[in-house]
Amino acid sequence: MYRLIESILIPVMALLLSLLVFSVFIMLSGSNALEVLATIYRGAFGSWFSWQNTLVRAAPLMLTALCTALPARIGLINIGGEGAMVVGGLCAAVVGISMNGMSPMVVMSAMVITGMLTAGCWVAMIGALKHYRNVNETISSLLLNYIAIAIMSFLILGPMRDPATLNNPSSFPIGEANMIGNIGESSIHWGLVFGLVVCIALWFLMRRTSFGFAVDMTGGNIRAAQISGLGVGKLIIITCFLAGAATGIAGVIEVAAVHGRANLSLNSGYGYAGILVAFLARHNPLAIIPVAILMGGIRASSGLLQRGFDLPDATTLVLQGIIFIVILASESLYGRIKWLRPMAVRHG
Amino acid sequence: MVEADPGYAGVLIAVLGGAIRVGTPFLFVSLGECLTEKSGRINLGLEANLIMGAMSGYGVAYLSGSAWLGVLVAGLTGVVLGLIHALLCQQDKVNDIAVGIAMMLFGTGLAFYLGKPFIQPVAPRLPSIELGAWSDSPVLRAALEINALFVVGVILAPLMAWFFRYARWGLLVRTVGESRDAALAMGINVNRVRLYATMGGGFLAGVGGSFLSLYYPGSWNEGLSSGQGLMAVALVIFARWNPVYCLYASLLFGGAAALGPALQSVGITWGYYLFNAAPYVLTLGIMIATSSRKQRFAGMPGEMSNI
């Protein structure tokens, strides 16, 4: 009970504190902080329209956050989400294009599976390099992002390019029939459902199965895990694979639900934004859902801020940065809030 | 026969010049990171120092008319960012890599936010030193037209190596980086040493940023850094935590970045995406080849072995 109260109270307090810091920043730069905050709220959650805007942005963040969150549970800091998303989307597009004409259900499934497999292997490579060669995973994942983007640029401007796309170089289309549509009448694509399902499934795996227990144990103390006979190498590689597979879906969604082809917009920063979401969610797949929605909301409100207050686009970057820093600082509070303790005892 | 084929000699000179021009920011950030990591802490947020340094340096140089004042302010901005990083990291259970990523987001956002008014104006540039004045070749003269900051960096690298080896403070930093527990047992204030090391590293990275905006390419805009600050962190591993190797690695990276455009300008036009990715592939390859599961790198601070 104590831990539950704590795990809700601390982030909420941290969030309020970061809003306060942000307000001071806004006031110093000459705008009315209350109005700015109200606008952020309205732009993110104020109406059904805003909610749709938020959820569409949250969907890829849920998936890319897993790319950092899962490896973090086993003790690896992976920032390779951007590259994994590019790889997954690119490979899925290749499959979609070459299977065009077959039954849409088959094509869609093949694309999702390809995206998961390729991106999964891409990130598993980071885990394997760490385990077998002791290559720092943060650096290697960063380098692999650059490499993935270079490969994508080469393919999309070269062999995969559809000349009809003229000044917006893209691959050939996967075909209208093979596109993943929107949920019902809303303007939210099915990517959101993928995000929710994958987060919940991975939460179950991590928190309710012996596999998840072994991962957490390894993350807590790798020596102890080795001594107790866990196959640490296998665990690391599987965890990284799952992380990459989840992120690969985000790439597939970009191709199959947004663009209908692969193009350079596959590299649009969702992978990097996912790092932030993962840390704010403290690497808990279930907590990623609300955090991704919050971040999606902040990003959704950027337009209103620009139009309403003449604030630059970077305003929401500053806000995200402040939230990130304050939440990280609040990590040290866990288990140290004294007045919460007696309450915990009272309630058992 | 240079006369008969000026193109390929030109490529060599362009790569040499590029190594110095493009390599200098890498040099400063990697020296800064080296100092921080020697104290046992990793600072991924130096990308933010670089960008904030570039912005604040340019802004101050423009407002004051003095490029050197800009460099100083850029360094001080880096100190402040380093201070925030260090204070956050010394809290319990706070992960330094995560703090670095957070600082990167915050610093980048802040630089873009505050930097809007400085995109248009032209600030004074840092002066350059004509090392190639002896040569008749304008090409060579241009390649050897170097910036005083590069000279500072070149002197700083061996100085820093000396500092780690012989200076009392250097030993202190290394002890803290080697083993926190041992340092504590010796009565060293670990947090304070790391605080100073992170602030010092932040200063150098900030100066590196001012080189970008005040000398080369020599203006402030939001696309100025393409991840040089992050790559410098990889460079330090590449350089085995040795400041002198940081110098070589920075020059190598600068040269590699200059190779692509140089080859294209003499008409070798195939595969420029591959050339653009070359530095990253090279780094990854060398990291894989030289890492080992069994033992840690020579020169690697003991406290870093768990990262």
Added chain:
Amino acid sequence: MSEQKLNAGRRKALKTLSALSATGLLGSFVPGAWASAKKVKMGFIYVGPRDDYGYNQAHFEGKSSLSNLDWVKTFDEENVPETIEVVKSMESMINLDDAQVLFPTSFGYFDPHILKVAKKYPDVMFLHCGGLWDEKKHPKNVGSYFGYIDEPVYLAGVVAGHMSKSGKLGYIAAIPIPQVLRNINSFTLGARSVNPDITTNVVFTGGWANPVKEAEAANSMADQGIDVLTCHVDSPKVVVQTAEKRGIYSCGYHTDQSVLAPKGFLTGAEWNWSKVYADYAEMIKSGKKIPNLIRGGLKEGVVKPSPYGKAVTAKAKSDADAVLKKFMNGSMVVYKGPIKDNTGKTVIPEGKAYTQTDIWLESMDWLVEGVIGTTKG
């Protein structure tokens, strides 16, 4: 920030809030907000920062010039990627700010994003910068506008051809897409109309904004004896400044960069969006039907050359002015056969001419004879 501006900001905010709230509770506080309903509301979306000294700034300046028309209300968003985010930005401008006309200015916004949103909002006009609209394929409430900027680029080529001593020109470009290739070709054709032996080296940097690579390319080109540089990247600032530092000539692009290179700046190609946007506003106000396709070059005033720099010789000026005159009276055709590409193949045979409006030119995938470079990655 002045009190007045602050109030304006507050009013805008309150209005936004009132539009947002379903009950309209807040609306009663700002009766003035509804009085502005008669205004022409135009929304602008840029892919990069508003002030990049280049492509996006040119649009932003065009938008800003509308502020002296008190019956126009404009709003804009910067750094909007070509993903679902632009879909949401457009919808948000329509739903929350009652935008009547949208100007999503990046090429990649068109397919599928604008096409998708346009179907959903048939009463809103979507005007895309890029000249892609096709009567047969695209909805009626979508339109395109674009300028033949390769005309002033050709003029810059003429001036460069006169000014170059080494006969070697340099072009720093982002990626090999038709628009970029057309500029490179026009520049080279312009220069070779003066001196048929001139060559143009091309360096593709691989991205729209990569200042370090652009500076590196400029330096290595200067090392190679190239003495006139120009570029097609989002922000030409770095290239023009580096050329100045190396003591060689430069031609600008997108906006006027002459102040950046007081010694070596020759001329440049600029957009003139102020005119285009003002024309659109006028059409909407008077209730005229907006044409779906507006394209023009120097003659129509959509693009313009930058003023000549100090270094430009009288001969170069008079020659370029003569070509400008031909552009202005419509007798100038840039792509007139025979034209060979740089692999020796004849792409436009003798006697064949493609005028600017010819759609064939929009899919250009070759480089003209005299260009050193390739369109393959």
